[in-house]
Amino acid sequence: xxxxxxxxxxxxxxxCAPTSIRRPTCEADLVAIVTEAARAGTRVKCVGAGHSFTxxxxxxxxxxxLAKYGRVVGHDxxxxxxxxxxxISLATLSDELDQRGLALENMGDISQQxxxxxxxxxxxxxxxxxxxxxxxxxxxxxxAGDGSILSATAxxxxxxxxxxxxxxxxxxxxxxxxxxxxxxxxLHAIEEPRRVDEILTDFDGYMSSADHVEFYxxxxxxxxxxxxxxRTDEPAVPRRKAKEFLDDLLIxxxxxxxxxxxxxxxxxxxxxxAKILPSTGRMEYTDRSDRVFTSPRxxxxxxxxxxxxxxxxxxxxxxxxxxxxxxxxQLSFPVEVRVVAPDDIPLSTAEGRATGxxxxxxxxxxxxxxxxxxxxxxxxxxxxxxxxGKMHFQGYESLATRYPRWDEFQAVRSQLDPEGRFTNQYxxxxxxxxxx
Ligand SMILES: Cc1cc2nc3c(=O)[nH]c(=O)nc-3n(C[C@H](O)[C@H](O)[C@H](O)COP(=O)(O)OP(=O)(O)OC[C@H]3O[C@@H](n4cnc5c(N)ncnc54)[C@H](O)[C@@H]3O)c2cc1C
Numbered sequence: 025x026x027x028x029x030x031x032x033x034x035x036x037x038x039x040c041a042p043t044s045i046r047r048p049t050c051e052a053d054l055v056a057i058v059t060e061a062a063r064a065g066t067r068v069k070c071v072g073a074g075h076s077f078t079x080x081x082x083x084x085x086x087x088x089x090l091a092k093y094g095r096v097v098g099h100d101x102x103x104x105x106x107x108x109x110x111x112i113s114l115a116t117l118s119d120e121l122d123q124r125g126l127a128l129e130n131m132g133d134i135s136q137q138x139x140x141x142x143x144x145x146x147x148x149x150x151x152x153x154x155x156x157x158x159x160x161x162x163x164x165x166x167x168a169g170d171g172s173i174l175s176a177t178a179x180x181x182x183x184x185x186x187x188x189x190x191x192x193x194x195x196x197x198x199x200x201x202x203x204x205x206x207x208x209x210x211l212h213a214i215e216e217p218r219r220v221d222e223i224l225t226d227f228d229g230y231m232s233s234a235d236h237v238e239f240y241x242x243x244x245x246x247x248x249x250x251x252x253x254x255r256t257d258e259p260a261v262p263r264r265k266a267k268e269f270l271d272d273l274l275i276x277x278x279x280x281x282x283x284x285x286x287x288x289x290x291x292x293x294x295x296x297x298a299k300i301l302p303s304t305g306r307m308e309y310t311d312r313s314d315r316v317f318t319s320p321r322x323x324x325x326x327x328x329x330x331x332x333x334x335x336x337x338x339x340x341x342x343x344x345x346x347x348x349x350x351x352x353x354q355l356s357f358p359v360e361v362r363v364v365a366p367d368d369i370p371l372s373t374a375e376g377r378a379t380g381x382x383x384x385x386x387x388x389x390x391x392x393x394x395x396x397x398x399x400x401x402x403x404x405x406x407x408x409x410x411x412x413g414k415m416h417f418q419g420y421e422s423l424a425t426r427y428p429r430w431d432e433f434q435a436v437r438s439q440l441d442p443e444g445r446f447t448n449q450y451x452x453x454x455x456x457x458x459x460x
Pocket of ligand 1: 034035071074075076090110131132133134136137140141142143146148149192193196197198199233321411412451
């Protein structure tokens with residue numbers, strides 16, 4: 025349509041045709057965008073880095089691209105907090121923190137996401153004693169549906185604060201976020217293949233054997249690629265360049281991509297290709313925390329991730345393994361397992377329970393319905409909560425039963441966005457109609 029523009033996410037599986045794309049540089053711009061939209065009766069949706077696999081950032085109204093709204097606007101050295109504009113990427117934030125002798129307490133696999141986008145969907149890393157990124161938010165400012173600005177902390181507007189830390193972009197435009205950082209630290213990493221049965225026999229022991237532990241079960245094999253990171257002040261001994269090249273380019277990226285392309289064309293070769301992965305050997309290194317937590321992902325894929333009670337992970341993973349074998353699903357991407365500490369955020373996937381995550385992936389362009397739906401059925405039997413930014417097939421009727429504090433979130437949504445200014449098709453599906 026004339027005057028329509030288009031937007032596509034990172035994975036290339038979601039796109040939309042907004043009426044316009046706006047690129048604000050200050051909070052006053054955000055207020056102006058919302059008040060204009062309120063006057064015109066159009067919808068508004070922010071986009072961070074477009075790294076969600078769901079259509080959560082899509083809109084048929086005004087798309088607000090925050091790429092030019094990403095500066096640090098406050099730093100309290102005593103409290104170790106920083107206040108940042110919503111569009112700052114986790115990579116830039118990590119650099120800014122490092123310059124101040126600080127770091128994010130925990131991170132996921134990549135650093136491309138914006139802080140507001142990452143926290144809106146409950147983005148997490150791994151760590152027995154560590155929560156997701158949203159759990160480190162100590163304050164935020166938000167533009168509500170009528171264009172008013174609200175500050176929220178545990179003391180000021182506590183209901184809004186509780187909900188907006190994982191707000192799905194449904195409560196308003198988050199303008200700034202104040203993050204509780206920690207003293208800068210390094211991570212000592214050990215990456216090595218292990219037998220998956222050994223890990224599952226003593227799952228708690230293994231997952232708590234270092235500060236941040238995760239593993240990837242390699243389908244069609246009995247192997248897992250494991251990563252164990254210990255927090256340390258020891259000097260950095262970065263990965264050897266040659267090994268880094270091998271790991272990043274040959275295994276997790278370019279070379280892996282080639283394997284995936286072969287597997288997509290000829291699925292019967294996949295079990296043989298899978299045997300290549302665990303032979304990567306053992307690697308140890310120490311580096312700045314964000315450089316160990318995150319790495320580039322150049323091979324595109326689709327992903328679904330479910331949060332369940334941590335204690336249920338060994339049984340649930342074994343059921344996923346059985347599903348893959350029995351249904352004869354040929355997979356070139358590993359199945360990732362992580363853990364996080366419980367939190368108190370109404371729509372966080374880790375709300376109220378020590379949580380384990382199982383994430384399944386397929387190479388971009390590969391059919392996934394049968395596999396993801398099969399895994400989703402297993403996760404459903406544990407009251408599983410899907411990652412808000414990753415693919416799933418649930419709607420609000422089933423989701424509401426999996427979040428004890430669902431109504432609290434809906435009350436804040438009705439208060440801040442009574443006219444549905446910030447909703448879209450995905451939010452209509454997963455949150456349902458606005459309640460009055
Ligand atoms: C390669 C890759 C690796 C990943 N690794 C992990 C991982 O390790 N752990 C994990 O948990 N997830 C992971 N994810 C998922 C990802 O972290 C989330 O989907 C995250 O939400 C993406 O952030 P974004 O900035 O791209 O947000 P977008 O996808 O652009 O937006 C997500 C939501 O945030 C909203 N939003 C953005 N800015 C604002 C704002 N200012 N105010 C209000 N709402 C806003 C959007 O409207 C939308 O609803 C990964 C994704 C990819 C593609």
